[in-house]
Amino acid sequence: MALRYDTITFLSDYGLTDGFVGVVHSVIRSIAPEVAVIDLTHGIEPYDVRGGGLALARSAPYLCPGVVLAVIDPAVGTSRRPIAVEIGGGAAVLVGPDNGLLAPVVQLYGGASRAVELTNEVYRLPTDSATFDGRDIFAPAAAHLCMGVELTDLGPLVDPVSLFPAMVPLPREEEGRIHGEVLWVDRYGNAQLNIDPDELVGFDEHVRLVFDDTSRTARRVPAFAAVAPGEVGLIVDSYGLMAVVLDRASAAAEFGLRAGSAVTIEGVDEDRRPGIITPVTISPRPV
Amino acid sequence: MALRYDTITFLSDYGLTDGFVGVVHSVIRSIAPEVAVIDLTHGIEPYDVRGGGLALARSAPYLCPGVVLAVIDPAVGTSRRPIAVEIGGGAAVLVGPDNGLLAPVVQLYGGASRAVELTNEVYRLPTDSATFDGRDIFAPAAAHLCMGVELTDLGPLVDPVSLFPAMVPLPREEEGRIHGEVLWVDRYGNAQLNIDPDELVGFDEHVRLVFDDTSRTARRVPAFAAVAPGEVGLIVDSYGLMAVVLDRASAAAEFGLRAGSAVTIEGVDEDRRPGIITPVTISPRPV
Amino acid sequence: MALRYDTITFLSDYGLTDGFVGVVHSVIRSIAPEVAVIDLTHGIEPYDVRGGGLALARSAPYLCPGVVLAVIDPAVGTSRRPIAVEIGGGAAVLVGPDNGLLAPVVQLYGGASRAVELTNEVYRLPTDSATFDGRDIFAPAAAHLCMGVELTDLGPLVDPVSLFPAMVPLPREEEGRIHGEVLWVDRYGNAQLNIDPDELVGFDEHVRLVFDDTSRTARRVPAFAAVAPGEVGLIVDSYGLMAVVLDRASAAAEFGLRAGSAVTIEGVDEDRRPGIITPVTISPRPV
Numbered sequence: 072m073a074l075r076y077d078t079i080t081f082l083s084d085y086g087l088t089d090g091f092v093g094v095v096h097s098v099i100r101s102i103a104p105e106v107a108v109i110d111l112t113h114g115i116e117p118y119d120v121r122g123g124g125l126a127l128a129r130s131a132p133y134l135c136p137g138v139v140l141a142v143i144d145p146a147v148g149t150s151r152r153p154i155a156v157e158i159g160g161g162a163a164v165l166v167g168p169d170n171g172l173l174a175p176v177v178q179l180y181g182g183a184s185r186a187v188e189l190t191n192e193v194y195r196l197p198t199d200s201a202t203f204d205g206r207d208i209f210a211p212a213a214a215h216l217c218m219g220v221e222l223t224d225l226g227p228l229v230d231p232v233s234l235f236p237a238m239v240p241l242p243r244e245e246e247g248r249i250h251g252e253v254l255w256v257d258r259y260g261n262a263q264l265n266i267d268p269d270e271l272v273g274f275d276e277h278v279r280l281v282f283d284d285t286s287r288t289a290r291r292v293p294a295f296a297a298v299a300p301g302e303v304g305l306i307v308d309s310y311g312l313m314a315v316v317l318d319r320a321s322a323a324a325e326f327g328l329r330a331g332s333a334v335t336i337e338g339v340d341e342d343r344r345p346g347i348i349t350p351v352t353i354s355p356r357p358v
Numbered sequence: 359m360a361l362r363y364d365t366i367t368f369l370s371d372y373g374l375t376d377g378f379v380g381v382v383h384s385v386i387r388s389i390a391p392e393v394a395v396i397d398l399t400h401g402i403e404p405y406d407v408r409g410g411g412l413a414l415a416r417s418a419p420y421l422c423p424g425v426v427l428a429v430i431d432p433a434v435g436t437s438r439r440p441i442a443v444e445i446g447g448g449a450a451v452l453v454g455p456d457n458g459l460l461a462p463v464v465q466l467y468g469g470a471s472r473a474v475e476l477t478n479e480v481y482r483l484p485t486d487s488a489t490f491d492g493r494d495i496f497a498p499a500a501a502h503l504c505m506g507v508e509l510t511d512l513g514p515l516v517d518p519v520s521l522f523p524a525m526v527p528l529p530r531e532e533e534g535r536i537h538g539e540v541l542w543v544d545r546y547g548n549a550q551l552n553i554d555p556d557e558l559v560g561f562d563e564h565v566r567l568v569f570d571d572t573s574r575t576a577r578r579v580p581a582f583a584a585v586a587p588g589e590v591g592l593i594v595d596s597y598g599l600m601a602v603v604l605d606r607a608s609a610a611a612e613f614g615l616r617a618g619s620a621v622t623i624e625g626v627d628e629d630r631r632p633g634i635i636t637p638v639t640i641s642p643r644p645v
Numbered sequence: 646m647a648l649r650y651d652t653i654t655f656l657s658d659y660g661l662t663d664g665f666v667g668v669v670h671s672v673i674r675s676i677a678p679e680v681a682v683i684d685l686t687h688g689i690e691p692y693d694v695r696g697g698g699l700a701l702a703r704s705a706p707y708l709c710p711g712v713v714l715a716v717i718d719p720a721v722g723t724s725r726r727p728i729a730v731e732i733g734g735g736a737a738v739l740v741g742p743d744n745g746l747l748a749p750v751v752q753l754y755g756g757a758s759r760a761v762e763l764t765n766e767v768y769r770l771p772t773d774s775a776t777f778d779g780r781d782i783f784a785p786a787a788a789h790l791c792m793g794v795e796l797t798d799l800g801p802l803v804d805p806v807s808l809f810p811a812m813v814p815l816p817r818e819e820e821g822r823i824h825g826e827v828l829w830v831d832r833y834g835n836a837q838l839n840i841d842p843d844e845l846v847g848f849d850e851h852v853r854l855v856f857d858d859t860s861r862t863a864r865r866v867p868a869f870a871a872v873a874p875g876e877v878g879l880i881v882d883s884y885g886l887m888a889v890v891l892d893r894a895s896a897a898a899e900f901g902l903r904a905g906s907a908v909t910i911e912g913v914d915e916d917r918r919p920g921i922i923t924p925v926t927i928s929p930r931p932v
Binding site for chain 2: 084085086087088089090091092093094096097098100101104117118145146147148149198199200201202203206207
């Protein structure tokens with residue numbers, strides 16, 4: 072029998088130390104043995120719905136068509152809805168809690184065509200538990216979708232407008248300065264900003280980066296290894312956004328950056344040459 | 359050719375930083391290329407046979423039928439026996455060291471129907487090494503079982519009664535108090551106890567939890583997010599046991615709990631209201 | 646259609662916290678859906694080309710034939726060449742950056758039969774990015790090779806002699822002492838040395854290990870658990886090299902060892918009995 076979808080991409084904050092991820096794999100395999108499960112990551116910080124949503128949106132253009140299973144769910148067992156959201160006219164279905172986790176991807180693909188609440192107990196695991204919906208509700212729903220179960224068989228349609236919205240911070244331009252923030256710090260300590268290269272049109276090769284309690288001149292570079300020792304680089308990263316980087320060292324650790332940290336980009340004025348550190352009072356943090 | 363088993367569930371304390379897990383996958387694939395390997399977890403603390411055995415037992419009801427490959431093996435290379443244990447009348451075969459790791463699952467499924475010692479060199483990797491039996495003995499045995507090799511071809515039968523027994527701590531009731539202990543602290547800091555909800559029949563919604571050097575009133579809650587700020591929750595977790603939890607915070611970190619920590623549940627007396635912390639002298643730790 | 650290779654073994658320093666590894670899996674699956682991807686490890690320290698190359702060489706004898714995808718690439722986006730290297734007369738093709746990462750394996754298998762630079766844009770992902778060649782260049786090349794694309798279709802042949810050489814440290818014998826170094830510290834704290842058991846012919850059961858600022862008598866043991874409390878063991882590890890070990894404890898933590906640490910093995914003289922710690926001045930570190 073042909074599968075409707077043959078790939079489930081799985082993201083969570085479960086970590087890999089407990090058996091949560093393995094159990095979800097096993098539940099999927101017991102329902103849909105031919106489906107491939109790709110672990111996008113399970114290393115999202117516990118409860119970090121925003122970070123997980125951004126990770127998903129960032130990777131989405133590179134994912135196989137199919138079902139996305141995403142579980143970061145601090146309100147599991149409460150009235151927050153378990154949902155499945157169809158995007159791209161059925162090219163993909165996103166399964167997870169209605170808490171904003173799926174919203175950035177939905178937005179990226181032009182909104183949901185349909186959405187349902189996962190209430191049909193036929194497609195849940197029989198359980199008294201209310202604390203592991205990834206195992207009991209979301210994984211079975213994802214697997215059954217692959218096997219050809221209709222979206223609307225999983226539960227009643229809900230108005231896509233009623234879904235929890237995406238909270239993606241936008242940068243703000245003011246008097247020639249771009250007020251942005253860190254979206255993501257990766258394993259290497261590169262700090263991705265919510266700033267598009269297009270917004271830097273008109274800036275020189277050197278710009279000034281203003282952090283919480285310091286500022287640094289940075290140079291726009293084509294590669295990590297193009298950053299000289301002691302220099303700070305500003306790079307177009309692999310997802311098309313500006314990132315603050317060092318060569319073989321962590322920019323995040325160096326400047327105390329984490330997701331949500333404010334970063335302002337401004338022109339380098341004549342008194343401030345590359346490499347000079349100046350404590351500054353930063354502008355109010357944009358949201 | 360049809361496989362006898364098509365899934366190997368793999369648990370170890372190998373971690374994911376070295377190539378141990380990848381090499382085991384590769385050995386399995388070279389013998390049984392069509393078999394799916396599900397990584398339950400490799401994040402068990404090094405040498406923690408008890409923790410690994412409990413993790414396996416906890417997940418077992420959700421695992422695909424097939425072979426379980428479990429390797430936490432501090433005595434590798436000594437006289438401890440490498441074994442394969444058949445349970446459920448052949449529904450599953452457990453492969454690993456005879457050191458108690460497999461015992462909780464065996465017990466859970468009513469004991470072993472058959473067991474063998476893995477001595478047949480035909481089904482081992484040719485090697486001089488005595489320090490990586492996961493690669494050289496256990497993985498090949500698991501893969502060959504999937505390919506249809508008979509259990510008794512792997513080595514001589516051993517009496518199931520001679521297998522290393524399970525060491526699962528039981529709670530103890532005394533004068534209306536339940537003396538239990540922490541079985542597992544998960545990624546979120548939830549502390550699973552060896553206490554069944556049935557044992558709390560007769561207790562109120564609020565109970566007193568007595569830890570090593572403090573005590574707290576806890577409320578029985580249906581969901582993590584039902585725990586108010588500053589409150590402690592007692593929840594039926596996803597494996598049907600009582601767990602001490604906070605909302606979006608680590609109960610284990612808050613109260614210094616780890617696997618093996620003693621926790622006593624008693625009634626809340628009138629002088630002790632929710633939220634009041636009282637240092638206490640705890641009862642001797644039950645085993 | 647038959648695959649030319651059906652397995653890709655994947656090693657990197659990407660870690661599992663970000664979505665890098667998942668995205669690479671997804672790119673491979675979108676090109677070569679029937680190919681199995683085995684994650685050897687993604688926990689190599691960031692930028693540690695030497696450590697990654699050694700991990701690959703260590704595991705190579707146990708890997709399925711096919712394609713190896715290896716990405717530790719601090720100079721991504723610069724003039725360092727992306728390459729594919731054929732070894733074993735086509736039994737395996739290694740794909741990654743030409744920075745020495747692949748070199749130990751190539752050396753182990755008697756050198757490259759052919760090598761190409763991955764310049765053909767037809768077999769790359771269309772992208773403006775220059776910071777994630779694992780996704781954009783290496784994964785597509787690996788997947789296309791599996792699907793039957795000819796090595797020489799990926800780009801022009803390069804002279805294998807021009808490839809970045811392996812930097813594997815050799816031990817040095819001097820006046821009856823063997824000057825070696827730590828190649829690898831595993832999860833358990835076992836410290837693998839670049840010393841073969843054959844080099845210890847003529848030494849007694851007890852030898853003296855000289856570390857940076859201390860020395861210890863060690864006993865050659867057949868198993869970790871054969872090391873007595875307080876004793877230090879010297880074992881032939883699962884890859885056939887000597888390793889410094891303790892029983893259920895980290896030798897690396899105990900003696901401050903990490904990859905690259907100098908370790909000298911010498912005979913135990915009469916004044917130095919097992920268990921006595923003597924500060925020493927070590928010989929200059931061999932390279």
